Amino acid sequence: MSELFQYALVDHVGVVTINVPPVNALGAATRQAVMAGMTQAWADDGAKAVVITCAGRTFFAGADIAEFDTGGFADPDFLTLFNAIENGPKPVIAAIHGTALGGGLELALHCHYRIAVPSAKLGLPEVHLGILPGAGGTQRLPRIVGVSAALDIITSGKPLKAGQALDLGIVDRLATEGALVEDAINWAKEIIAAGAARPRVRDRDDKLAEVRGNSAVFDEFRQKNARAFKGFKAPEGIVKAIEAAVNAADYDAGAKREQQLFLELLNSTESKAQRHVFFSDRLTAKVPDLPSSTPSRDVKRVGVIGAGTMGGGIAMNFLNIGVPVTLVELKQEALDRGVGVIRANYENTAKKGRMTAEQVEQRMALITPALGLEALAEVDLVIEAVFESMAVKRDVFGKLDAICKPGAVLASNTSFLDLNEIAACTQRPEEVIGLHFFSPANVMPLLEIVRGAKTGKDVLATALAVAKAIGKTPVVAGVCHGFIANRAMEPYMMEAEELALEGAPIEQVDRVIRDYGFAMGPFQMLDLVGLDVLGRDSDRKTVMSELVRLDRLGQKKNGGYYDYDAQRKATVAPAALQVIADMAAERGVAQRSFSDEEILGRLLYPVVNEGAKILDEKIAIRPSDIDIALIKGYNWPVYRGGPMFWADTVGLPKIVAALRQFEAAYGARYAPSALLVKLADDGKTFGSL
Numbered sequence: 001m002s003e004l005f006q007y008a009l010v011d012h013v014g015v016v017t018i019n020v021p022p023v024n025a026l027g028a029a030t031r032q033a034v035m036a037g038m039t040q041a042w043a044d045d046g047a048k049a050v051v052i053t054c055a056g057r058t059f060f061a062g063a064d065i066a067e068f069d070t071g072g073f074a075d076p077d078f079l080t081l082f083n084a085i086e087n088g089p090k091p092v093i094a095a096i097h098g099t100a101l102g103g104g105l106e107l108a109l110h111c112h113y114r115i116a117v118p119s120a121k122l123g124l125p126e127v128h129l130g131i132l133p134g135a136g137g138t139q140r141l142p143r144i145v146g147v148s149a150a151l152d153i154i155t156s157g158k159p160l161k162a163g164q165a166l167d168l169g170i171v172d173r174l175a176t177e178g179a180l181v182e183d184a185i186n187w188a189k190e191i192i193a194a195g196a197a198r199p200r201v202r203d204r205d206d207k208l209a210e211v212r213g214n215s216a217v218f219d220e221f222r223q224k225n226a227r228a229f230k231g232f233k234a235p236e237g238i239v240k241a242i243e244a245a246v247n248a249a250d251y252d253a254g255a256k257r258e259q260q261l262f263l264e265l266l267n268s269t270e271s272k273a274q275r276h277v278f279f280s281d282r283l284t285a286k287v288p289d290l291p292s293s294t295p296s297r298d299v300k301r302v303g304v305i306g307a308g309t310m311g312g313g314i315a316m317n318f319l320n321i322g323v324p325v326t327l328v329e330l331k332q333e334a335l336d337r338g339v340g341v342i343r344a345n346y347e348n349t350a351k352k353g354r355m356t357a358e359q360v361e362q363r364m365a366l367i368t369p370a371l372g373l374e375a376l377a378e379v380d381l382v383i384e385a386v387f388e389s390m391a392v393k394r395d396v397f398g399k400l401d402a403i404c405k406p407g408a409v410l411a412s413n414t415s416f417l418d419l420n421e422i423a424a425c426t427q428r429p430e431e432v433i434g435l436h437f438f439s440p441a442n443v444m445p446l447l448e449i450v451r452g453a454k455t456g457k458d459v460l461a462t463a464l465a466v467a468k469a470i471g472k473t474p475v476v477a478g479v480c481h482g483f484i485a486n487r488a489m490e491p492y493m494m495e496a497e498e499l500a501l502e503g504a505p506i507e508q509v510d511r512v513i514r515d516y517g518f519a520m521g522p523f524q525m526l527d528l529v530g531l532d533v534l535g536r537d538s539d540r541k542t543v544m545s546e547l548v549r550l551d552r553l554g555q556k557k558n559g560g561y562y563d564y565d566a567q568r569k570a571t572v573a574p575a576a577l578q579v580i581a582d583m584a585a586e587r588g589v590a591q592r593s594f595s596d597e598e599i600l601g602r603l604l605y606p607v608v609n610e611g612a613k614i615l616d617e618k619i620a621i622r623p624s625d626i627d628i629a630l631i632k633g634y635n636w637p638v639y640r641g642g643p644m645f646w647a648d649t650v651g652l653p654k655i656v657a658a659l660r661q662f663e664a665a666y667g668a669r670y671a672p673s674a675l676l677v678k679l680a681d682d683g684k685t686f687g688s689l
């Protein structure tokens with residue numbers, strides 16, 4: 001018997017248990033094991049029904065995503081295997097625990113019966129990989145739950161809890177937690193006693209018949225979601241596949257259409273980008289010189305210094321997981337305001353029904369507000385979020401050194417400052433690290449972990465564990481101005497301003513970036529964030545600093561690049577155009593028009609170039625970490641795969657050539673980096689690193 005499956009006969013029921021750690025992904029070896037296990041069960045005369053289940057933490061988590069890049073599927077392919085199960089001689093029950101996802105759920109939908117423990121989750125998350133469920137999911141789910149629900153479930157990719165799946169008819173029964181296989185066997189005995197029927201999902205038609213001849217359900221769905229689906233290919237593929245389920249001549253014709261659409265999506269750049277993101281996301285926590293055995297420290301109590309924009313959001317991350325937070329401010333008024341903002345945030349969530357009033361109070365009760373750093377003597381981790389000033393940070397860390405207990409981790413949320421200089425203000429630089437959150441800190445999924453020259457390995461391991469505990473994606477960065485995400489995006493913000501000065505209409509610049517896939521363009525973003533955030537302390541005169549001087553702070557006050565009416569509808573602001581025109585005249589900048597393509601290159605190629613420098617200087621561990629930092633920190637469109645992946649799809653020689661042109665026209669800051677040039681010359685990609 002293969003190590004990947006076990007077969008046992010229990011009271012006339014053949015039990016096939018698949019065991020392919022960690023998640024029973026349905027790669028070729030797993031499919032072969034399923035086929036072998038089923039064949040044994042079919043051949044066993046003593047078995048009148050079959051239970052298929054998985055060992056380890058979960059039922060099949062879907063296709064092996066790595067197999068998608070191998071150019072084909074080894075035998076048996078999904079449908080050969082699944083059809084064999086459905087058309088086999090004995091009733092088959094899928095017994096589900098953990099997560100039945102993608103191909104895993106599709107396998108279950110080819111079984112004749114489904115039972116799950118209450119803690120199980122079931123879903124078709126393929127959309128997140130830029131594909132559709134390609135092993136019958138789009139044909140079978142609507143036959144069970146109806147077209148409307150299937151459209152929602154498959155295009156959202158959100159897993160359902162077992163109880164919801166039961167209500168929708170996706171599973172037939174819930175098992176007792178911890179007694180899944182026993183319950184499945186008992187049910188199998190009932191099925192045998194009742195005549196061993198083998199109902200097939202493919203034979204159901206009533207739910208499809210309800211909408212046949214009525215295309216409105218699809219049209220309305222497309223319309224309703226146009227904004228959310230923009231740029232992604234998979235949702236439209238899913239809608240088309242479900243349309244085929246309804247309108248094709250028969251099941252097989254619909255399934256054939258699903259296959260065709262699946263392969264189209266699989267080969268799309270969007271899907272390749274999303275698969276890149278799937279694996280890159282799981283790679284960021286792996287640090288080459290940090291063995292997984294590195295001990296980390298217990299973090300049972302956290303201190304946050306500064307209850308401003310960032311401090312409050314940072315604190316919420318810990319309150320949300322039940323960790324008490326001591327929140328320190330300079331003055332009572334600032335402290336009260338900070339605590340008040342946290343409360344208002346939670347109360348808002350409660351109003352939306354996503355939290356109970358009791359939970360709000362529980363979280364608030366975990367805060368100990370305090371004036372003065374002395375309150376931090378006993379915390380295990382301090383996160384400093386005071387003003388972005390080296391003098392202030394040096395003062396704070398010098399004092400913390402004297403106050404905090406030995407073994408406490410001392411972290412700074414600085415956006416740009418030199419962490420090594422901050423660490424040097426203490427006698428314990430090995431305990432100092434950067435924990436750089438992104439605003440709003442309770443929402444944005446990225447946590448940049450800045451590793452100082454002397455940061456201890458156990459301190460780094462602790463930071464990675466903290467990120468995991470609070471549900472953030474960590475990206476480890478070395479020390480430099482702006483670390484990874486802010487540094488890579490700095491040229492983008494600068495280019496936007498330069499383009500405006502050269503005559504590119506700001507609404508064109510914003511549109512080009514939206515068309516690329518960002519939710520908003522650079523000027524819209526600045527207006528939303530508030531121009532004062534970046535423009536107030538600007539050491540040079542810029543359009544932004546001038547707008548701030550005119551008290552135009554963006555949406556929050558007087559408008560910024562745009563004016564806003566009572567409904568927040570934006571129109572380009574004449575006042576901003578005047579500032580731009582005056583500054584262009586003052587600096588003698590020639591005015592001209594720009595193609596969309598040139599604008600895109602001017603804004604994004606410098607980001608790629610900066611990313612290459614970040615890699616060359618070993619500030620980032622790998623190109624994909626830069627992709628994840630910008631996707632999770634700046635909402636870079638997922639289906640572009642991040643700047644480095646995208647650069648590979650554009651072609652590095654093309655980017656180098658464009659940068660050289662910019663360099664010739666506008667100066668040395670565009671010079672392509674040594675790494676970028678070398679990769680382009682060698683015909684290599686960032687992916688090859």
Ligand code: 3HC
Nearest residue numbers: 023025061062063064065066101102103125133134135282
């Ligand atoms: N294929 C290949 N590898 C997978 C995988 C998959 N479907 N699912 C997980 N893995 C790998 C991860 O990369 C990770 O590898 P690593 O240890 O080397 O980093 C390991 O398994 C463990 O994964 P997680 O760290 O994500 O484990 P969690 O316990 O946190 O989560 C999970 C488990 C919920 C199953 C999560 O891994 C997950 O969501 N997986 C993806 C599920 C999915 O998208 N399935 C659909 C695939 S497409 C499909 O089925 C097409 C079909 O329609 C034809």
Ligand code: NAI
Nearest residue numbers: 306307308309310311329330385386387388414415437439
């Ligand atoms: P903020 O001005 O909103 O809040 C800073 C708070 O720190 C103020 O409430 C102030 O009273 C308090 N403070 C100052 N000195 C203090 C001291 N010695 N002891 C106790 N409290 C003190 O600033 P914000 O935006 O929250 O930024 C804080 C840090 O986070 C900065 O280093 C900034 O660069 C960084 N950051 C900011 C982001 C943002 O989008 N605002 C994003 C990521 C990082």
